[in-house]
Amino acid sequence: MGVMRLGYVHTRVTDLDDARRHYGDTLGMKAVHTEADRVYFKAWDEFDHHSVVVEEGGVGLVKMGYKVATSDDLDLFERRAQQFGCLTERMSRGDNVGIGDGVRIVLPSEHVLELYNEAEYLGSEVGLVNPAPFPRHLVGVGVPRIDHCLVTAEDPDTLERFFSEVLDFRAAERVVEDLDGGGLLGSWMSCTTTPHDIAFIKGPNGKLHHFAYELSDWYAIKNAGAIFTMDDVPVDVGPTQHGITRGETVYFFDPAGNRNEVFSGGYAVFPDTPTKTWTVDQLGTGIFYIGRELSERFTSVLT
Amino acid sequence: MAAIRVLPDDVTVDSRPGETVLDALSRSGFGYRTGCTRGGCGICKVDLRQGSVSYTAATVSDQVLPPDERAAGTCLSCRAVPDGDLTIELRNERLRRLNPYLTARFESTTKKQVLRNERKRPWE
Ligand code: FES
Ligand SMILES: [Fe+2]
Numbered sequence: 001m002g003v004m005r006l007g008y009v010h011t012r013v014t015d016l017d018d019a020r021r022h023y024g025d026t027l028g029m030k031a032v033h034t035e036a037d038r039v040y041f042k043a044w045d046e047f048d049h050h051s052v053v054v055e056e057g058g059v060g061l062v063k064m065g066y067k068v069a070t071s072d073d074l075d076l077f078e079r080r081a082q083q084f085g086c087l088t089e090r091m092s093r094g095d096n097v098g099i100g101d102g103v104r105i106v107l108p109s110e111h112v113l114e115l116y117n118e119a120e121y122l123g124s125e126v127g128l129v130n131p132a133p134f135p136r137h138l139v140g141v142g143v144p145r146i147d148h149c150l151v152t153a154e155d156p157d158t159l160e161r162f163f164s165e166v167l168d169f170r171a172a173e174r175v176v177e178d179l180d181g182g183g184l185l186g187s188w189m190s191c192t193t194t195p196h197d198i199a200f201i202k203g204p205n206g207k208l209h210h211f212a213y214e215l216s217d218w219y220a221i222k223n224a225g226a227i228f229t230m231d232d233v234p235v236d237v238g239p240t241q242h243g244i245t246r247g248e249t250v251y252f253f254d255p256a257g258n259r260n261e262v263f264s265g266g267y268a269v270f271p272d273t274p275t276k277t278w279t280v281d282q283l284g285t286g287i288f289y290i291g292r293e294l295s296e297r298f299t300s301v302l303t
Numbered sequence: 304m305a306a307i308r309v310l311p312d313d314v315t316v317d318s319r320p321g322e323t324v325l326d327a328l329s330r331s332g333f334g335y336r337t338g339c340t341r342g343g344c345g346i347c348k349v350d351l352r353q354g355s356v357s358y359t360a361a362t363v364s365d366q367v368l369p370p371d372e373r374a375a376g377t378c379l380s381c382r383a384v385p386d387g388d389l390t391i392e393l394r395n396e397r398l399r400r401l402n403p404y405l406t407a408r409f410e411s412t413t414k415k416q417v418l419r420n421e422r423k424r425p426w427e
Contacts, residue, residue, distance in 0.1 A: 014342060014362040058366045059343040234340045255361075257343015301338035301346055
């Protein structure tokens with residue numbers, strides 16, 4: 001069955017209390033586990049132990065975790081990653097609180113990706129029997145779940161090959177220098193029925209551009225934007241709509257300067273959905289269909 | 304209250320106690336290239352030409368502002384709080400007047416012209 005979804009994002013933050021306020025009070029995630037230098041958060045419609053870890057000291061991405069269906073998948077993906085030429089190592093239950101055995105892979109882009117097939121089950125906040133559509137006492141934005149990550153890579157071509165050959169992701173949309181075999185500048189890749197579970201654009205290795213939460217709709221995106229103003233969260237861009245993925249969006253920064261996104265909409269992809277292509281001269285339209293302009297901040301701020 | 308003089312435009316604005324360099328400039332209606340405004344990306348770096356700053360408003364990561372850079376006079380303007388009067392210089396850009404209606408004082412030191420509004424500043 002392969003990779004099922006993005007399971008967790010582990011980032012560095014400069015101040016744990018500030019991060020607690022942002023991810024807890026503003027975004028409305030629940031702190032499920034706390035250690036001296038880190039907090040584990042879960043969103044209300046997620047079932048597994050956590051989906052966001054913030055660790056004090058520095059900024060940027062520590063690692064991303066993707067959940068696979070079976071332990072056979074772990075063996076398969078480990079073997080394929082090694083054949084691809086990546087460094088891998090086994091991780092054991094408890095290396096990450098609430099997460100089972102797994103495989104850690106250093107990607108061609110130097111990001112660390114962890115695959116695992118078991119996580120401690122905490123359940124969603126509305127339960128499984130006659131569940132309400134949302135919990136009554138959400139705080140702030142009340143994000144239901146995390147959705148995807150966008151990172152930067154010096155060599156998007158190789159990273160796209162990695163995700164497709166090793167992990168069976170499919171490119172939903174790509175940005176190329178030109179249509180006649182021009183170089184790849186970015187790829188939005190899927191392992192679910194949404195257009196991206198991972199995306200990357202050309203840039204320095206090992207950096208985080210953003211990670212995103214899914215919200216129900218455009219109205220929720222707009223409300224999130226207003227809450228960011230109330231809580232003095234710096235908004236990067238939005239609310240607006242992407243050309244690539246067609247999603248609605250607000251980009252904003254956490255108190256350490258890591259970019260987050262709230263995202264809604266987009267279209268469904270299936271194994272036979274053809275890949276869409278954007279040419280780099282239309283990148284502004286691709287990223288922000290309304291507005292059609294890339295801000296310098298959007299392209300240059302990475303953590 | 305400290306005065307922040309900005310080169311190459313040679314504009315001076317006032318800052319309130321505890322306020323960052325970036326906040327003081329934007330409160331006076333000025334902008335320049337900034338990113339996360341939370342100390343994470345390093346886009347807002349400027350050169351400190353005179354005076355000193357402290358990073359008391361929030362923790363600043365060595366990853367973003369390495370100690371050697373800091374010692375050489377790089378100022379992470381979205382997190383730096385002036386210790387007293389200071390002069391900074393923007394890197395390859397000019398100050399932009401984003402809000403021409405603001406009431407805060409700013410002073411163009413070259414033109415020796417002081418624009419001061421009638422309205423009393425609340426912190427005086
Ligand atoms: S604007 Fe990002 S560090 Fe100052
Ligand atoms: Fe995104």
